[in-house]
Amino acid sequence: MSQDTLFDKVWDLHKVSNLPGGSDQIFIGLHLIHEVTSPQAFGALKDKNLKVKFPNRTVATVDHIVPTDNQSRPFKDNLAEQMIETLENNCLQNKIKFFNIGSGNQGIVHVVAPELGLTQPGMTIACGDSHTSTHGAFGAIAFGIGTSQVRDVLATQTIAMNKLKVRQIWCDNKLSNGVYAKDLVLHIINELGVKAGVGFAYEFAGPAIDELSMEERMTICNMSIEGGARCGYINPDENTFNYIKNKLCAPKYEHWDKALLWWKSLKSDENSIYDDVFKLDASKVEPTVTWGITPGQSIGINQQIPLLDDLPPSDQFVAEEAYEYMGFKPGQSIKDIPIDVCFIGSCTNGRISDLRVAAKVIKDKKVSKKVKAFVVPGSEKVASEAKKEGIDKIFKDSGFQWREPGCSMCLAMNSDKLTGNQISASSSNRNFKGRQGSPSGRTLLMSPAMVAAAAINGKVSDVREFINK
Amino acid sequence: MKSEFTSPIGKISQINGECISLIGNDIDTDRIIPARFLKCINFESLGESVFEDDRKTLKGRHPFDLEENKNASILIVNSNFGCGSSREHAPQALMRWGIKAIIGESFADIFYSNCIAIGIPCFTLPKESVQHIQKYNNNKRLFLNIDLKNSLAKSKDANFHLEIKDSSKKMFLSGEWDATSTLLENENLIEKKYNNLPYLKFNTHFL
Structure with a gap:
């Protein structure tokens, strides 16, 4: 009886050859590109006098550098304008489908591909962006x-690549009220550490994962890379198929039935052999917030920033660096730390369900006067759905700015940046030093609902105090 | 910052150079090259911006600013170096500053494969050995001759047995690290795979 994981099955299916050096040559079923990591690749192609082999297997959008206030062309930022023009030209010359601003389908590449139905079970998907792991949710x-x-x-x-090992992360029970996928994945990264995933693909499984919507699953897989795993995935189920059905690029009519039959054959075998298994109780996870400079440095909302001696020796070095950079004291509560900027968006938490949850918290309330708060929808589709539901109005009425879709202050390649040593409450994925555009800016990662709560109170707050009332 | 930069090309079997130590775990790619420098359509000018924010913070005391390191080409790092984003701009910036090889306790996955893809071998050593080298290098210049075939780093005073994945070693020794042409050799197999993938059959109207 077969004991293969989904990872084994998909890998073997896409293996083209054993390369002389010992790595595998793997076929990429879907290739996604954006403006930041593709121009030099097209340049190199030209230098080598090569053509794009299967232009119909590459899809492009623009996300990292787009301004979120005024998107009229040419962009105010010359370099940003040059980058979008380069992508436009490369796509045109190589006959690559490009979802540009105003197409109705532009947005963060990891939000766009799933909502178009491009992302499907059993594919290999690559993109010049570490959060490509998002698509593993399918x-x-x-x-x-x-x-x-x-x-x-x-x-x-x-591409040439070595096969990864597989660690199953089994999540028992279910998340409690006010605790979201973001909290769960931050908790997992904290438990396992930021480099435990090196050389591994993470398979997320268990009752707590089964319960999650596709958008929540994307949040989990998205941050696999923050735990060191360049790939994270979840076995497809009815949730997955229902999400894909009727999407623009989903298989239609008789093709749908064929697709479904094949997709159902893909999941990890019942007695799959894993290189490692890690189990946790999802019901114990609290709303989680990062306090340091790596996504692994997080605690529950009611906990204190760890003392140096409470940490394993291997974590102490970075902890000391984090205390100093963040200006926080060991033993200090994370709750009530004042916030300057609130950011809801990114490929981790910029989808419609994220905005719905945050809007529910913020409805009929006001953003603290001390806080600058803004929402950046993950895509044009997310933005238009939000407008249809009146979510944009809820945010605007509360004092949030409502922006145009893009990556924005997740990595601050546009003009949305922290200044000085401002502290942000951010629904994004990285709290690295300088990540949000100021060399001394500080980022606290949390769920969109927690960002909304922080916006109201002007300080780190427990969202359960809002939703359980 | 060296004046002339030439990309590595072909077989790589020997790397000789002075060491530069950079102490710290989990040094991410945002620190190696902050995102604002990704606003470019080529890699050429990245060398001068490597570690820009860290260097500004340390006001000339950053290892990449110290006069004694200006000719160094072998970077000595600690654990999980290069974690974070997939930006190849990070190893490109290091390479364009002058780095030709990296020795560390461990590397993040995507950073490691990006280094291979541009011809920078990354070696691992146990924590104690890395710290030993960093400590020594703190006071004195350390010149290493790295023999890739035998995974050996020799200095005047000591030898280190370096670890490197077999597949990576073979790729450097054969020149296969510059992968495109090797991959293209299997053009027939690629076509065959394309024609046989189940989902390409039911995605006929795809785009």
Whole structure:
């Protein structure tokens, strides 16, 4: 009887050859590109006098550099304008489908591909972006690649890669009220550490994962890379199929039935052999907030920033660096730390369900006068759905700014940045030093609902105090 | 910052150079090259911006600013170096500053494969050995001759047995790290795979 994981099955299906060096040549079923990591790849292709091998297997959008206030062209920022023009030209010259601003389908690449139905179970998906792991939520094997590998995918539709090991992360029970996928994944990264996933794909499974919506599953898989795993996935189920059905690029009519039959055959075998298994009780997870400079440095909302001696020796070095950079004291409560900027958005938490949850918290309340708060929808589709539901109005009435779709202050490649040592409450994925555009800016990662709560109180707050009333 | 930069090309079997130590765990790619420098359509000018924010904070005391390191080419780092984003701009910036090889306790996955793809071998050593080198390098210049075939780093005073994945080693020794042409050799197999993937059959109207 077969004992293969979904990862094994998809990997083997896409293996083209054993390369002389010992790594595998893997076919990439879907290649996603954006303006930041592709220009040099197209340049290299030209230098080598090569063509894009399967232009119909690459899809482009623009996300990292787009302004979220005024999107009229040319962009005010010359460099940003140059980047979008380069992408436009590269797509035109190579016959690559490009979802540009105003197409109705532009947005963060990891929000756009699933909502178009491009992301499907059993595919290999690569993109020059580490959060490509997001697409694993559909039972695809998806990972980030660098620009030289983008070049290789364009030229050959394959890359050279070593097969990963698989760690199953089994989440028992279910998340309690006011606790979200973001809290769960921050908790997992804290438990396992930021480098435990190196060399592994993470398979998220168990009752708590089964219960999650596709958007919540994307949040979990999205942050696999923050735990060191370049790939994270969840076995496809009815949730997955229902989400894909009727999407623009989903298989239709008789093709749908064929697809469904094949997708159902993909999940990990019951007695799959894993290289490692980690179990946790999801019902014990609290609303979680990061206090340091790596996504692994997080605590429950009612906990205190750990003392140096309470940490394993291997974590102490970075903890000391974090205390100093963040200006927080060991033993200090995370709750009530004052916040300057609130950001809701990103490929982690910029989807419609994220905005719905945050809007529910903020409805009929006001953003604290001390706080600058803004929402950046993950895509044009998310934005239009939000407008249809009146969510944009709820945010605007409360004092949030409502912006145009893009990556925005997750990595601050546009003009949305922290200044000085401001502290942000952010629904994004990285709290690295300088990540949000100021070399001394400080980021506290949390769920969108927790960001909404922080916006109201002007300080880190327990969202359960709002929703359980 | 070295004046002339040439990309590595072909087989790589020997790397000789002075060491530069950078102490710290989980040094992420945002620190190696902050996102604002990703606003470019080529990699050429990245070398001068490597570690820009860390260097500004340390006002000239950052290892990449110290006069004695200006000719160094072998970077010595600690654990989980290069974690975070997939930006190849990070190893490109290091390479364009002058780094030709990296020795560390451990590396993040995508950073490691990006280094291979541009011709920078990354070696691992146990924590104690890395710290030993960093400590030594703190006071004195350390010149290493790295022999990739035998995974050996020799200095005047000591030898280190470096660890490197077999597949990576083979790729450097054969020149296969520059992967495109090797991948293209299997063009027939690629076509065959394309024609046989189940989902390409039911995605006929795809786009």
